[in-house]
Amino acid sequence: MAVTPRSCKIPRTSNGGGDDEDDGDRLSSLPEHIIRHIFSFLDTINVVRASSVSRKWRYFSVSVPHLNLNIFTFWLLLLNKKDSMQVTNEKFKDFVNWVLMSQDWSVDIQNFSLYYWKIRDDNIIYRWMNVLARRNVQQLYLRLFSDTPLELPLCIINCESLVDLKICFDQYSVLKLPESPGFTRLKFLYLSMVEFMDSMLLGNFVSSCPVLENLTMDDCTFHDFKILDIAAPRLKNLIIDSLTSADEDLFNCEVIVACPSLVSFKLLGTPSGLSFPGTNGLQNVFIFFNHGPEHRTVEEGHHLMDSILRGICNIKVLKLSAAFLGFLLLAVAKPECSAAFYNLKSLTLLVSVDESDQSTIQFLNHSPNLEALSIIFTRLEDWGDNDVALSATRHTLVICGKSNHVTDSCKMPNDDISCMTYHLKKVELIDVACNKNELELVKFLLKNGHVLQKMSIRGKYLNYPTRLSQK
Known part of the structure; x- marks a missing residue:
């Protein structure tokens, strides 16, 4: 008896509404709050x-409450893609005006994202x-393709609903x-490619934002700054990135972070000084x-190092570049230096292959209670023409008076290291090329890691990690 295979098609369902155009439309049958979320x-x-597809979506x-207005998406959907950028910009402005004016003003705007080509004097x-402030906008994201200055209007500064x-x-x-002070409810502030004068x-x-908790200054420039003073009573997370700035703005600038509630801090750049007065909860x-x-x-x-070590000595998670590590090694080499990271649990180091062991x-x-260690190896040939990264890698060869080649022998200490004897359980090695220095370091960690539970080795030329376990 032949068996007829069952159809793999999903059976059509009816929403029971009697509308032929919506019959079998599962998306329209979803609850309204789910459709709005989509x-x-x-x-x-x-x-x-x-909104023209279904009667139920007609007024969505x-x-x-979420408006995402992108001029490039708008341009891609235009029938006539031969329009100049100026013509497209005018049409896009008309579309944004229509959206803002045609909406139900009784509904607050939760999120407004604008990708816009801002023309000078526009x-x-x-x-x-101004419309957004009147609509109680909560999250405002502006991505402006322009080099003209932008001034924050008073309507946004005084907007009591703005959080992000x-x-x-x-x-x-x-x-x-x-x-003038403002942003009474602002908790998240993200600024990218901004010139601070x-x-x-x-x-x-920054200090006038009373409830600010997260501040990111990504790829920003600080022209002729001698002091960058960040003081915010409730700030918990701070990111300062001037690494790609061609002006090296932070090189002659002292960074002062006076935020008593600060938990997480990230700095990319090399300031002349870095201190954390009154910041005791940094983790x-x-x-x-x-x-x-x-x-x-x-x-x-x-x-530089004395002020930094006083501020970070009690942290639990630490990530350092090779250049910073060079400063640190000079500092701990002083006989009077008693720096120790007693609370440090997780450590990530970006190190030069030639100095990985030392x-x-x-x-x-200096980390007696360390539990997790990650090492990312760097090499001169990895950087190519990147002079900034190349300088960061070469420094470790200079401070110890060594040449730019892998040493023939690695001298490892005979004394026990406290964290390896009692606490270090996890080690991760990244971009390992298996040269002699790296292999000696692996042997040392395996031999002296008395409580080591897992070592993960990610080869530079492998697409998968190699794991060695010691029980």
Whole structure:
């Protein structure tokens, strides 16, 4: 008896509403709050187009609280893609105006994202922000493709509903900060490719945000700053990144972080000084110096490290670049130095292959309670023409007077290291090329890791990790 195979098609269902156009439309049958959640991930122009598909969606475009307006998505959907950027910009402005004016004003805007080509002397963006403030916007994300300055209007500064603000430029541009206090409910502030011209104005601006908890200054420049003072009573997470800045703004600048609630700190750049007055709860620190100690005098290097060590001595998670490690090794080499990281549990080091044994073991000696160690190996040939990264790698060869080649022999200490005897359980080695220094370090860790439970080795030329376990 032949058996007829069952159809693999999903059976059609009816929503019971009697509408032929919606019969079998599972998406329309979903609860309204789920459909709105799905629409929140779409560009607004696609939400408008989708509103014509179903009678149930007809009014979603005028009541959806998430607006994502992207000029490039708009341009891709235009029938005539031969329009100039200026023509496209005018059409896009008309579309944004229509969206903001046609919406139900009784619905607050939860999220507003704008990707916009801002033309010089184009002030329409300020009118849009005025509408957003009146609609109680909570999250505002501006991505502006322009090099013209942007001034934050008073309507946004005084907007009591604004919680999250992101401003990104596609090339370095000036952001005119307000001189008067505001942002009474702002908790998240993200600024990218912003040119800061006045250190005092920036410091006053940050300190005037009473509930600010997260501050990121990504790829920003600090023109002629001598002091960068960040003082915010409730700030918990701080990121300062000037690594790709061509002006080396932080090199002659002292960074002062006076945030009593700070938990996580990340710095990319090499300041002349770094201190944490009144910051006692710091737990997670990532410091990436792009210049080694050969770019400072001995006195400058010791001054820099003394202030840093006082601020990070009680942290639990630490990540360091090779250049910073060079400063640290000089500091702990002083007989009077008693630096120790008693609370440190997790450590990540970016090290030069030529100094992997010395730098790692030196740090382990100062971390008696360390439980997890990650080492990322760097090589001169990895950097190519990247002079910044190349300088960061070469410094370890200079401070110990060694040449630019892998040493023939690795001298490992005979004394027991406290953390390896009692606490170190997990080791991860990344970009291992299996040269002699690296293999000696692996042997040392396996031999002396009395409580080591797992070692993970990721080869530089392998697509999968190799794991060695010691029980």
